[in-house]
Amino acid sequence: MADSPTETVSGPNAEIMRATYRALREHGYADLTIQRIADEYGKSTAAIHYHYDTKEDLLAAFLDYILDRFKDTVHEVETTAPEQRLELLLDKLLVDPQDHQDLLVAILEMRSQAPYKERFSDRFRQNDEYVRYLLRTVIDQGIEEGVFADVDSDHVSRALMTIVDGARTRAVVLDAEQSLTTARRTADEYVQAVLQPSFSN
Amino acid sequence: MADSPTETVSGPNAEIMRATYRALREHGYADLTIQRIADEYGKSTAAIHYHYDTKEDLLAAFLDYILDRFKDTVHEVETTAPEQRLELLLDKLLVDPQDHQDLLVAILEMRSQAPYKERFSDRFRQNDEYVRYLLRTVIDQGIEEGVFADVDSDHVSRALMTIVDGARTRAVVLDAEQSLTTARRTADEYVQAVLQPSFSN
Numbered sequence: 001m002a003d004s005p006t007e008t009v010s011g012p013n014a015e016i017m018r019a020t021y022r023a024l025r026e027h028g029y030a031d032l033t034i035q036r037i038a039d040e041y042g043k044s045t046a047a048i049h050y051h052y053d054t055k056e057d058l059l060a061a062f063l064d065y066i067l068d069r070f071k072d073t074v075h076e077v078e079t080t081a082p083e084q085r086l087e088l089l090l091d092k093l094l095v096d097p098q099d100h101q102d103l104l105v106a107i108l109e110m111r112s113q114a115p116y117k118e119r120f121s122d123r124f125r126q127n128d129e130y131v132r133y134l135l136r137t138v139i140d141q142g143i144e145e146g147v148f149a150d151v152d153s154d155h156v157s158r159a160l161m162t163i164v165d166g167a168r169t170r171a172v173v174l175d176a177e178q179s180l181t182t183a184r185r186t187a188d189e190y191v192q193a194v195l196q197p198s199f200s201n
Numbered sequence: 202m203a204d205s206p207t208e209t210v211s212g213p214n215a216e217i218m219r220a221t222y223r224a225l226r227e228h229g230y231a232d233l234t235i236q237r238i239a240d241e242y243g244k245s246t247a248a249i250h251y252h253y254d255t256k257e258d259l260l261a262a263f264l265d266y267i268l269d270r271f272k273d274t275v276h277e278v279e280t281t282a283p284e285q286r287l288e289l290l291l292d293k294l295l296v297d298p299q300d301h302q303d304l305l306v307a308i309l310e311m312r313s314q315a316p317y318k319e320r321f322s323d324r325f326r327q328n329d330e331y332v333r334y335l336l337r338t339v340i341d342q343g344i345e346e347g348v349f350a351d352v353d354s355d356h357v358s359r360a361l362m363t364i365v366d367g368a369r370t371r372a373v374v375l376d377a378e379q380s381l382t383t384a385r386r387t388a389d390e391y392v393q394a395v396l397q398p399s400f401s402n
Contacts, residue, residue: 028316112312116231124374186363193390
């Protein structure tokens with residue numbers, strides 16, 4: 001999951017991705033058709049099929065696209081202090097999605113199809129690996145600098161992603177704002193408990 | 202979410218529920234039809250439509266059924282010591298599902314449809330409220346007995362369900378065993394950090 005698509009990418013493919021995003025927000029995953037994306041794109045379905053053979057091809061590309069957008073926003077984080085950098089990452093994962101409830105809904109539908117669609121499954125796996133790599137890196141940096149306890153950074157990054165994914169699912173099924181707020185607080189409590197240097201792990 | 206259906210309920214409805222469970226495991230949610238449930242039931246589709254008008258009616262009843270089965274297994278927990286009771290509840294939520302990966306897949310598909318189907322949404326909300334009530338009760342009991350810190354038990358129960366729901370989603374989309382094992386360890390770390398009486402909240 002990621003931030004909303006921004007206007008930094010250009011070309012026909014980027015325009016199709018933005019049209020897909022709008023069509024997903026409006027119709028959801030199950031009712032998404034190439035025709036509806038073409039309507040948002042302002043061109044014919046042939047203009048989309050020129051780039052993507054099937055709806056599944058297009059949606060796999062869309063999952064790549066939102067990961068790329070997320071990477072762009074992460075690159076904007078210029079802070080290098082590990083504690084602050086970790087907080088900002090958790091904000092991007094748990095605060096920013098509050099403005100994109102309809103994208104969370106569409107993504108959960110695609111996630112639920114991962115067992116049946118390998119290309120979706122591949123993307124979600126890559127996305128998860130990338131975000132865990134970011135978390136692990138900042139945690140390892142903090143350990144090296146002595147501001148975090150000497151924890152198993154692989155486990156801690158998985159634990160934080162468990163909280164993030166719990167929040168994303170609960171935001172769709174239950175109350176969105178409360179789910180994300182609870183998860184942000186839970187992540188802080190967990191980080192404080194596990195990463196403070198005095199914590200005996 | 203809940204444990205697997207057991208054989209404690211009888212009557213035609215319970216038989217239909219067990220047939221639904223088998224059909225869901227075999228075909229998944231999207232490809233589930235009344236015909237396929239009837240095949241598992243060993244009777245005609247008319248015999249099912251006698252009890253349930255639509256597939257959605259039947260699946261709403263199925264969500265009630267698995268919550269009831271979960272309640273049955275919780276009632277088996279006879280321990281009254283709060284720490285141990287909380288551990289056993291977390292085992293039921295995070296260890297038992299390891300044997301029911303295909304049920305987790307079907308449930309995630311239904312969860313992703315909650316924004317479109319109010320009867321699914323109602324069931325998931327009730328299920329979540331029930332499990333949070335169980336968690337809150339045992340936490341409040343521990344606070345009263347002085348074995349847990351004086352925490353906000355409503356928040357802690359929501360935090361634990363965030364970890365549980367993260368595990369359920371990750372078990373479907375990523376590696377099932379690792380996702381549940383990580384979440385069980387995370388829940389323990391969280392409980393230890395937040396509920397130990399010395400923790401300053």
